[in-house]
Ligand SMILES: Nc1ncnc2c1ncn2[C@@H]1O[C@H](COP(=O)(O)OP(=O)(O)O)[C@@H](O)[C@H]1O
């Protein structure tokens with residue numbers, strides 16, 4: 001069904017309604033139009049009849065294109081008829097037929113209801129009538145054309161607006177992707193710089209460790225020799241004590257040198273399948289100190305059976321360093337807690353890993369310090385309390401196990417008054433043995 005504003009006007013056979021209470025006028029006007037134009041008008045003898053016909057025609061999609069309306073009619077006059085029709089039909093062309101006395105009313109209608117034209121009664125000029133009709137229909141046609149163009153234009157504007165909106169959204173999305181990629185790039189770059197720095201420190205450390213080891217062994221050996229052979233009568237007690245301190249201290253130096261070697265030595269000796277959860281559990285009782293200091297340990301382990309191929313004592317060493325660091329960071333903190341978690345992570349196209357987290361609610365690490373924590377000998381602890389080797393040793397051990405270690409902390413200022421609001425998380429990820437491999441291993445063990 002055609003809507004009012006979709007009514008199409010063709011030059012031929014327009015639908016016209018003549019409304020006049022004088023049947024003779026209706027008849028003559030109809031004859032006139034029928035004979036001289038391709039149109040075949042309908043007639044109505046009063047306003048009510050006209051309104052009825054107009055409504056019916058509109059409802060069937062055969063709406064009138066033009067109405068010739070006499071103003072003076074009984075029951076419902078022309079003015080009322082026109083105002084009622086205009087309520088729901090803005091498109092129909094209307095020509096008012098008026099007596100000379102109603103001129104001012106005709107003008108008012110012209111302005112208020114978009115009347116196309118008005119003719120004086122009686123209409124005795126055929127030319128004037130036909131001209132007025134064609135003129136009104138042409139105006140209607142033009143108006144409809146404009147409406148259709150406007151509609152088309154609106155649709156185009158809407159289409160373009162939507163396209164633009166999509167473009168903006170796409171643009172925003174790519175911007176976000178770019179930001180994300182940039183962020184990842186920066187992180188990778190930082191990791192590369194860190195890895196390169198640690199690798200060169202490692203090289204240097206191995207060199208120094210090697211150079212120091214030989215003279216140290218000589219000092220230690222000789223000191224021990226003196227101790228074994230010296231008799232108290234020949235060597236005073238204080239000197240013997242000093243020499244025994246030599247042995248103790250050289251032992252300590254030897255341990256540090258070994259740690260340094262560990263940091264850079266990438267060869268993994270004596271690998272066995274290790275149950276990480278068990279390895280962690282075996283350490284916790286060792287750290288009796290935690291209980292004594294009121295530090296709560298919360299364990300949350302992945303329940304699946306998994307193994308990591310590695311060196312148990314080295315991994316344990318790494319874990320002990322992390323426990324010690326957490327213990328130190330939790331000193332003087334209210335409700336000190338250490339969470340130890342393991343979680344299997346499966347990634348597409350990458351081997352499965354176990355992620356081990358040590359999360360403490362200790363004083364945290366200031367952001368300007370965090371980049372240095374893996375450097376050998378970097379410590380914020382008092383002299384005698386920290387060696388600054390714990391994390392660098394962990395780093396070396398984790399790398400040897402083809403893993404990854406990361407330290408993060410929420411604390412962002414050096415202000416010590418915010419102690420206890422930082423907390424530190426150390427995350428280690430290690431590749432795990434594939435399921436079928438570990439199943440076979442279980443049978444062997
Ligand atoms: N869990 C932690 N909480 C706060 N700071 C930490 C933590 N772990 C490491 N750190 C910081 O990293 C530094 C280096 O740690 P590490 O290499 O183990 O050496 P050390 O413990 O001997 O100082 C520490 O001095 C400390 O400042």
Ligand SMILES: [Mg+2]
Nearest residue numbers: 321325390391
């Ligand atoms: Mg430490």
